Amino acid sequence: MTHQSDLIAEDVVAYLKAQEQKSFLRFITCGSVDDGKSTLIGRLLYDSKLIFEDQLAALEADSKKVGTQGQEIDFALLVDGLAAEREQGITIDVAYRFFSTDKRKFIVADTPGHEQYTRNMATGASTADLAVMLVDARKGILQQTRRHSFIVSLLGIRHVVVAINKMDLVGYSEETFAAIERDYRTFAADLGFETITCIPMSALRGDNILKASEDTPWYTGPALLPYLEAIDVDRDRSGAPFRMPVQWVNRPNLDFRGFAGTIASGTVKVGDAIKVLPSAQTSRVKDIVLYHDTLDSAVAGQAVTITLDDEIDISRGDVIATAEEPPEVADQFEAKIIWMADDALLPGRPYIFRAANRQMPGVVTDLKYKINVNTLDHMAAKKLELNEVGVCNISLDAAIAFDPFQDIAEMGAFIIVDRMTNNTVGAGMIDFALRRASNIHWQALDVDKAERAVMKKQKPAILWFTGLSGSGKSTIANLVEKRLHALGRHTYILDGDNVRHGLNKDLGFTDADRVENIRRVGEVAKLMVDAGLMVMTSFISPFRSERRMVRELVEGDEFVEIFIDTPLEVCAERDPKGLYKKAKAGEIKNFTGYDSPYEAPEAPDLHIKTVDQSAEDCAEEIVRYLEDNGYLAAV
Amino acid sequence: MQDLNHLRRLEAESIHIMREVVAEAENPVMLYSIGKDSTVMLHLALKAFYPSKLPFPVLHVDTTWKFREMIEYRDRLARDLDLDLIVHTNQDGVAQGVGPFSHGSAVHTDIMKTQALKQALEKYKFDVAFGGARRDEEKSRAKERVFSFRTAQHRWDPKNQRPELWNLYNTRKAPGESIRAFPLSNWTELDIWQYIYVEKIPLINLYLAAERPVVEHDGTLIMVDDDRMPLGGKEPEMKMVRFRTLGCYPLTGAVESNATTLTDVIQETLLTTTSERQGRVIDHDAAASMEKKKQEGYF
Numbered sequence: 001m002t003h004q005s006d007l008i009a010e011d012v013v014a015y016l017k018a019q020e021q022k023s024f025l026r027f028i029t030c031g032s033v034d035d036g037k038s039t040l041i042g043r044l045l046y047d048s049k050l051i052f053e054d055q056l057a058a059l060e061a062d063s064k065k066v067g068t069q070g071q072e073i074d075f076a077l078l079v080d081g082l083a084a085e086r087e088q089g090i091t092i093d094v095a096y097r098f099f100s101t102d103k104r105k106f107i108v109a110d111t112p113g114h115e116q117y118t119r120n121m122a123t124g125a126s127t128a129d130l131a132v133m134l135v136d137a138r139k140g141i142l143q144q145t146r147r148h149s150f151i152v153s154l155l156g157i158r159h160v161v162v163a164i165n166k167m168d169l170v171g172y173s174e175e176t177f178a179a180i181e182r183d184y185r186t187f188a189a190d191l192g193f194e195t196i197t198c199i200p201m202s203a204l205r206g207d208n209i210l211k212a213s214e215d216t217p218w219y220t221g222p223a224l225l226p227y228l229e230a231i232d233v234d235r236d237r238s239g240a241p242f243r244m245p246v247q248w249v250n251r252p253n254l255d256f257r258g259f260a261g262t263i264a265s266g267t268v269k270v271g272d273a274i275k276v277l278p279s280a281q282t283s284r285v286k287d288i289v290l291y292h293d294t295l296d297s298a299v300a301g302q303a304v305t306i307t308l309d310d311e312i313d314i315s316r317g318d319v320i321a322t323a324e325e326p327p328e329v330a331d332q333f334e335a336k337i338i339w340m341a342d343d344a345l346l347p348g349r350p351y352i353f354r355a356a357n358r359q360m361p362g363v364v365t366d367l368k369y370k371i372n373v374n375t376l377d378h379m380a381a382k383k384l385e386l387n388e389v390g391v392c393n394i395s396l397d398a399a400i401a402f403d404p405f406q407d408i409a410e411m412g413a414f415i416i417v418d419r420m421t422n423n424t425v426g427a428g429m430i431d432f433a434l435r436r437a438s439n440i441h442w443q444a445l446d447v448d449k450a451e452r453a454v455m456k457k458q459k460p461a462i463l464w465f466t467g468l469s470g471s472g473k474s475t476i477a478n479l480v481e482k483r484l485h486a487l488g489r490h491t492y493i494l495d496g497d498n499v500r501h502g503l504n505k506d507l508g509f510t511d512a513d514r515v516e517n518i519r520r521v522g523e524v525a526k527l528m529v530d531a532g533l534m535v536m537t538s539f540i541s542p543f544r545s546e547r548r549m550v551r552e553l554v555e556g557d558e559f560v561e562i563f564i565d566t567p568l569e570v571c572a573e574r575d576p577k578g579l580y581k582k583a584k585a586g587e588i589k590n591f592t593g594y595d596s597p598y599e600a601p602e603a604p605d606l607h608i609k610t611v612d613q614s615a616e617d618c619a620e621e622i623v624r625y626l627e628d629n630g631y632l633a634a635v
Numbered sequence: 636m637q638d639l640n641h642l643r644r645l646e647a648e649s650i651h652i653m654r655e656v657v658a659e660a661e662n663p664v665m666l667y668s669i670g671k672d673s674t675v676m677l678h679l680a681l682k683a684f685y686p687s688k689l690p691f692p693v694l695h696v697d698t699t700w701k702f703r704e705m706i707e708y709r710d711r712l713a714r715d716l717d718l719d720l721i722v723h724t725n726q727d728g729v730a731q732g733v734g735p736f737s738h739g740s741a742v743h744t745d746i747m748k749t750q751a752l753k754q755a756l757e758k759y760k761f762d763v764a765f766g767g768a769r770r771d772e773e774k775s776r777a778k779e780r781v782f783s784f785r786t787a788q789h790r791w792d793p794k795n796q797r798p799e800l801w802n803l804y805n806t807r808k809a810p811g812e813s814i815r816a817f818p819l820s821n822w823t824e825l826d827i828w829q830y831i832y833v834e835k836i837p838l839i840n841l842y843l844a845a846e847r848p849v850v851e852h853d854g855t856l857i858m859v860d861d862d863r864m865p866l867g868g869k870e871p872e873m874k875m876v877r878f879r880t881l882g883c884y885p886l887t888g889a890v891e892s893n894a895t896t897l898t899d900v901i902q903e904t905l906l907t908t909t910s911e912r913q914g915r916v917i918d919h920d921a922a923a924s925m926e927k928k929k930q931e932g933y934f
Binding site (some may be wrong): 008009012013015016019020021022023024093094095096097098100104105107119120121122123126127248250251252254258260261262289290291292299301302305316340351354356357409410413414415417422423424427540572 | 639640641642644645646647648650651654655657658683684685686687688770771777779793796797798799800801802803805807808809816820821823824826829832833898899901902905906931
């Protein structure tokens, strides 16, 4: 699969030598189906002789069968991959295409353009150095051109080609071209692109794709392919300070201890002074190993193994950096986030954050605003939905070494993973660290949790009652507290309704507010455990992830999850507060069990079925559990 | 500062992917088919972990119909490189006498290759398997992720793939689920040949032309590798042939060629006008056949 060259037949060795020095460019094409995006890519493959005879035969047959160009070849068919997409006539996912010329190898990310595919475009843009933005000459700059430009700028792309397509349909008008170019440059002025190059073309007819078109004599700039072959996009990376996130520690024997990783930025030489973050230890580079070769130096993009002069403790996720200009270390950041999942991002809910070879739990502490991807307006928001972009504060469980995404993309990018489904649900770019983390210190106290517990002769814990509204949580918790009180234990009940009258009276019943409700209750319960109390909480707490969040606030056995299991029909029949009747009548929205989900615990510490036993029996079972597991003994 | 050329970029990306798997997986394995792509993948793995030994075993699914030379080559390589080689054959299929002649290519491939692979992954409880597939091979592969997620039933859901951004791969999975990792995703056939040439990677001789006994079968030249081949009255002819892909000998068409050196082969490949998978009998099905096979667990 290559372009044709006479040199192949004449002297293949000389040809291979010449090919070895080829450079590399990854770009993304943006535009909608109607703009001729697939046609453009098909044309690039076709014109650079990258289609084999059998593929061409298949393409011709397909063009006649399902094509949109009559008897002509429909280049788009060459590009649109999966069967389901072909039938719908749209490109759903990100597809990667390959072609090469004598000078360069290209990888093209082809992504769909509709707003509901913003996440696909972000995915394609994340590995691209340049964007080709297709504009229909008849329509000019549209809302989607603005949206695509914003997304690629957000993902750090600095070079844009505006391919003003379908010039044949506007009579190759110079005025039309000039007007669109002016519009684009005006609107894109704030997006931080380093270069913007506008090219008049017709993908269907091949104008200004491989070479200058005779139909646009007034255009003196480069044709698309020569431009893509020539542009230099690498300068930024190799000029930045040296960073290498450690990916894997290579220790075949006691004599060799190497740190393997891909260099994120800059250059490293043998003998360079380095600093390891976050530990801040220093050393010098002893060797740079790549298989049987030892290198004198290595640059951004290379995957190498580095050994150091000193024996220092380094593990996966640490960053080896130049000692002169090391990265910052922090655990709280302001970042831009693109949300990629159907379930919205909720501030306060814990997720896994994955950045440069490390992953750790963290939360979005504050969603400052979301950005309308079409107008770039800022809007207040409580959650971030699929394909939305927001500016957030995030807080990680541990400090990491980082650089702002704008400076070194590899050191400032992260993905967000859902803890339950393990899906990648979002992508983010760090803007800067929040100083708060280093300014608020824990006040060290002399009397600690253990000492308070000894005095009270109990093992403090949160007894977390979860279950549907009307399942009997409060009734049973109340009975448990009475029994414990009679036994001389120190207890407290945090009740859902009561807390909402005070501490949480500013919160409603949306998913976002429910998460915040539980977060606050969790923090209060944690303080009470610290004070040595047995805390009973009685909240519907419908989401697994929030219950898990509270579990992780305290130590392992300080959280006892008690599932009060009463079937929905029974709860609705009991209906002690008349809420089910109202929900049924549509008077209450977001009611758990009706139009808001309840995620039952998969492995509760105690599973109490209320249908066949009295509330007293249920309470008794819980107290027995506490006795059996040492909660009521002196610690 | 000179920028990395395209082969060095691809090399670094592949090494990064392999190290990521080894750092994160509990029990990874590399699928090794003996072909040129597998050979390049193995070479990259040796580079990625040097001076350590390969930190995972290498799995070959033996359908019992591979070219005999492939098996000899495989065993010699495993010895020379000190590989932890696992060979798996679907013994149920052997017991039922499944083969390409008696059962046809589709059934044979399903039972002896696809099912055999699932058996092996389950038997050894591998959670991540490296495969040598490239995105340029075929249209549905162009959309597959580098880290491609499989359900506990080994199925691929093309509509429900995880977004893959930058070089940050999400390797998290539930027990029973597995990941296929494709370090050569962004390589093209030309890149593979160039890399073999530049790195002087030894290849199996079946890629080079030699006098071999062949018969014509439905317009395809098939090498008579052993006496299980029904000749139908035809006499094998000695012809100068070589193979562009390698698999089960009855399913692998030979091409007539005089290319006896690596550079000859590269030259011939570059000048050729039919695409690579043409030589594989298995692909001659309906339009979306590969996508369908992959959903069912074919690599």
